[in-house]
Amino acid sequence: MSRNEALKELQNVLVTRRNALRAALKGDLSCLRELTGASGELADFALDSVCGETTSRMAEVESMELAHIDEAIARINTGDFGACQGCDKPIPLARLEALPQARLCIKCQIKLENSGFKDWSELADAAYDSIDS
Numbered sequence: 001m002s003r004n005e006a007l008k009e010l011q012n013v014l015v016t017r018r019n020a021l022r023a024a025l026k027g028d029l030s031c032l033r034e035l036t037g038a039s040g041e042l043a044d045f046a047l048d049s050v051c052g053e054t055t056s057r058m059a060e061v062e063s064m065e066l067a068h069i070d071e072a073i074a075r076i077n078t079g080d081f082g083a084c085q086g087c088d089k090p091i092p093l094a095r096l097e098a099l100p101q102a103r104l105c106i107k108c109q110i111k112l113e114n115s116g117f118k119d120w121s122e123l124a125d126a127a128y129d130s131i132d133s
């Protein structure tokens with residue numbers, strides 16, 4: 001499979017995941033339930049009791065993931081999907097397969113984590129400021 005074909009598949013994964021997350025955030029967990037492969041009344045009960053306790057925390061995590069996925073889908077539309085935001089090099093497919101919404105290659109991700117910034121644009125801004133002054 002070529003890189004372009006692989007990227008297309010990842011795009012489908014992202015869109016499917018986004019739709020499931022959106023539905024889940026609206027309170028309909030059936031989509032996520034399908035994704036996790038659970039079924040039957042016992043699974044319903046287990047999910048309900050688990051979700052009851054952690055709904056707000058889950059919603060927080062899910063809405064953050066949803067924001068990242070939305071961003072990745074926006075990058076698909078601008079043709080930037082699969083390129084590292086830090087160094088502009090193509091992000092290795094293995095990394096994208098593990099994390100389709102990844103914005104940075106592993107090298108830049110480590111650089112970002114070591115910098116203490118949350119976002120590459122903040123790191124870039126800080127670097128720009130320091131050059132400026």
Ligand SMILES: [Zn+2]
Nearest residue numbers: 084087105108
């Ligand atoms: Zn990079």
